[in-house]
Amino acid sequence: MKYLPLILANIVRRNRLRNSLTILVVALAILLISLLIGIQAAFTSASEVSDAARLVTRNKVSLVFPLPLSYGAKISALPGVQTVAGGNWFQGVYMRPENFFARFAVQAERFLAMYPEYRMSAAERDAFLRDRGACAIGKSTADRFGLKVGDQIQLKGDIYPGLWDFTIRAIYTVDQDAYDDTQMFFHWEYLSERIAQDAVGFFMVQVRDPEQAGDIAKTIDALFENATAQTRTETEKAFSLSFATMMGNVQLLLMVIGAAVFLAMSMVAINTTMMSAQERTSELGIQRALGFTAGTVGALVLVESETIALLGAALGFAMTLGLESGLKSALASFAPTFHVPLWAYAMGLLIAIGIGAVSGGVPAVRAARLRPVDALHAL
Amino acid sequence: MGIVEARGLSKDYYRAKTRVPVLHGVDLNVSEGEFVALMGPSGSGKSTLLNLMAGLDEATSGTLSVAGADLGSMSERARTKWRTRNIGLIFQLYNLIPVLNAVRNVELPLLLTGLGRKERRQRAELALDIVGLGDRKDHYPNELSGGQEQRVAIARALVTDPRILLADEPTGDLDRATSEEILGILALLNDKHGKTIVMVTHDAAAARRAGRRLMLESGRVVLQESSA
Numbered sequence: 001m002k003y004l005p006l007i008l009a010n011i012v013r014r015n016r017l018r019n020s021l022t023i024l025v026v027a028l029a030i031l032l033i034s035l036l037i038g039i040q041a042a043f044t045s046a047s048e049v050s051d052a053a054r055l056v057t058r059n060k061v062s063l064v065f066p067l068p069l070s071y072g073a074k075i076s077a078l079p080g081v082q083t084v085a086g087g088n089w090f091q092g093v094y095m096r097p098e099n100f101f102a103r104f105a106v107q108a109e110r111f112l113a114m115y116p117e118y119r120m121s122a123a124e125r126d127a128f129l130r131d132r133g134a135c136a137i138g139k140s141t142a143d144r145f146g147l148k149v150g151d152q153i154q155l156k157g158d159i160y161p162g163l164w165d166f167t168i169r170a171i172y173t174v175d176q177d178a179y180d181d182t183q184m185f186f187h188w189e190y191l192s193e194r195i196a197q198d199a200v201g202f203f204m205v206q207v208r209d210p211e212q213a214g215d216i217a218k219t220i221d222a223l224f225e226n227a228t229a230q231t232r233t234e235t236e237k238a239f240s241l242s243f244a245t246m247m248g249n250v251q252l253l254l255m256v257i258g259a260a261v262f263l264a265m266s267m268v269a270i271n272t273t274m275m276s277a278q279e280r281t282s283e284l285g286i287q288r289a290l291g292f293t294a295g296t297v298g299a300l301v302l303v304e305s306e307t308i309a310l311l312g313a314a315l316g317f318a319m320t321l322g323l324e325s326g327l328k329s330a331l332a333s334f335a336p337t338f339h340v341p342l343w344a345y346a347m348g349l350l351i352a353i354g355i356g357a358v359s360g361g362v363p364a365v366r367a368a369r370l371r372p373v374d375a376l377h378a379l
Numbered sequence: 380m381g382i383v384e385a386r387g388l389s390k391d392y393y394r395a396k397t398r399v400p401v402l403h404g405v406d407l408n409v410s411e412g413e414f415v416a417l418m419g420p421s422g423s424g425k426s427t428l429l430n431l432m433a434g435l436d437e438a439t440s441g442t443l444s445v446a447g448a449d450l451g452s453m454s455e456r457a458r459t460k461w462r463t464r465n466i467g468l469i470f471q472l473y474n475l476i477p478v479l480n481a482v483r484n485v486e487l488p489l490l491l492t493g494l495g496r497k498e499r500r501q502r503a504e505l506a507l508d509i510v511g512l513g514d515r516k517d518h519y520p521n522e523l524s525g526g527q528e529q530r531v532a533i534a535r536a537l538v539t540d541p542r543i544l545l546a547d548e549p550t551g552d553l554d555r556a557t558s559e560e561i562l563g564i565l566a567l568l569n570d571k572h573g574k575t576i577v578m579v580t581h582d583a584a585a586a587r588r589a590g591r592r593l594m595l596e597s598g599r600v601v602l603q604e605s606s607a
């Protein structure tokens with residue numbers, strides 16, 4: 001503790017600009033890593049929160065090919081199946097293309113029964129189910145566009161051309177960050193009526209016993225083996241993961257770039273800290289000559305670089321907290337459940353300590369090994 | 380028994396595996412309370428000898444006892460601790476820590492002692508008073524003149540109340556008048572405070588302030604003369 005003024009003086013009075021920049025670089029590295037962790041977590045959360053009792057049945061060839069509506073009744077009739085709800089990926093544009101959020105046409109009553117995690121009041125739920133032109137949207141999307149129950153919204157269709165009008169009858173909330181509260185659901189019947197087609201993009205199948213999910217999936221696919229449209233049934237988790245791998249390439253690229261930038265930043269921080277210890281060789285020699293032991297001199301160098309790294313971490317955490325909500329809406333279309341988990345901060349802290357240890361460790365050992373006579377010679 | 384006793388002291392350096400003998404067979408005796416000037420041509424080994432006395436370096440052969448400690452038999456760590464209590468070092472370049480103000484620079488060696496904060500501060504201020512810089516204690520090294528910086532360095536050497544002050548060309552970088560000030564302070568410390576001083580110098584006028592002059596040449600003490 002008595003060395004504190006010396007350590008602080010070294011940080012605050014010596015090369016203030018350089019130390020500030022080092023702190024900033026560490027902070028940016030921490031910010032970057034927190035955001036990457038947040039995005040990564042958002043990508044994987046969908047598969048983590050999936051319900052093991054839910055299966056997805058879709059066209060074997062590809063998601064873009066539909067299945068006949070009649071398959072739903074056949075699947076429902078299988079033993080062990082509790083509920084089946086058909087649905088379509090609608091896409092469309094709300095005002096501007098960048099206002100992205102997921103939009104699905106679903107067989108609403110059964111769909112909602114399978115998704116208790118999307119919570120809404122009984123009154124709103126009834127209002128939604130009663131009104132064929134109604135939709136339910138997630139709270140994040142409602143907040144993002146200032147929408148409330150009773151508002152009209154219009155989507156411009158792309159997969160299903162034309163202008164589509166809906167009345168918002170329900171706004172659902174979630175009680176876990178990992179659940180997606182940005183989506184919009186509306187009645188599949190509203191879609192099929194207008195396009196005059198009974199085609200379904202996917203069936204969500206809820207089974208009674210998750211243990212049997214795998215067997216039931218096989219039974220479903222076997223059932224349609226000889227039909228014109230064959231099916232592929234997998235657990236919701238596997239489905240989310242295969243969906244995530246579509247995004248996976250983008251994600252991988254992002255991670256690689258992030259890691260590279262992160263490494264570069266760490267190097268910069270390490271390099272500057274090492275330089276500043278190096279420049280001080282003769283001063284460290286003086287301290288040794290004054291009677292500071294090798295251990296004390298080394299420890300002081302290490303504590304100084306750790307202090308800088310931890311100041312950087314503190315700034316990085318502040319920046320992360322400050323940017324998180326802004327980023328959540330900016331990333332809404334890309335990673336709707338984006339949020340920085342607590343463990344990202346723990347990770348950031350460890351990384352900062354690591355940067356401090358590496359950048360301070362080498363000069364600390366060097367300072368400790370310094371022979372005072374040689375150091376004084378360096379004058 | 381002298382406070383510094385060297386017998387047959389030798390020091391070789393090795394440069395690219397060739398032996399470079401610097402001191403060979405130095406015999407030296409300094410009594411407590413003496414003020415000795417160590418002179419000699421450049422490269423004759425004055426700094427080397429002073430560093431040995433400070434326990435900063437190890438002799439190749441011979442014995443060296445300083446302030447009652449047999450330096451040859453001590454570990455580097457033991458010498459470091461011993462140095463804190465017994466030796467005050469002053470260099471040609473003032474060697475202050477630029478980011479610490481005068482009083483904190485002076486206080487530095489006291490951090491290694493068990494003294495409390497208040498006590499450390501008091502002692503540091505006292506040491507600054509002794510060198511006549513009591514009114515500059517908040518100044519940083521770059522706000523002080525060369526002579527003032529050297530006085531802070533002397534206060535720092537003094538603050539642990541060591542028995543011996545070792546000074547390597549303390550006036551080497553200063554003009555005549557400022558040198559005289561510094562020498563005056565050293566003489567005062569010797570006179571009034573009873574510090575034993577060994578001072579390396581090139582300057583004959585400076586050497587005359589000492590009670591005894593030693594001449595080092597080709598690694599040996601070749602001449603000794605005392606002031607009348």
Ligand SMILES: Nc1ncnc2c1ncn2[C@@H]1O[C@H](COP(=O)(O)OP(=O)(O)OP(=O)(O)O)[C@@H](O)[C@H]1O
Nearest residue numbers: 392393394399401420421422423424425426427428
């Ligand atoms: N660390 C070292 N390694 C190798 N040789 C050294 C080392 N330190 C000093 N020497 C050599 O030892 C000799 C004596 O050096 P020293 O510094 O003791 O001389 P000096 O009498 O103090 O000279 P000056 O008056 O120039 O300060 C010189 O030849 C020098 O080159």
Ligand SMILES: [Mg+2]
Nearest residue numbers: 425426427547
């Ligand atoms: Mg010298």
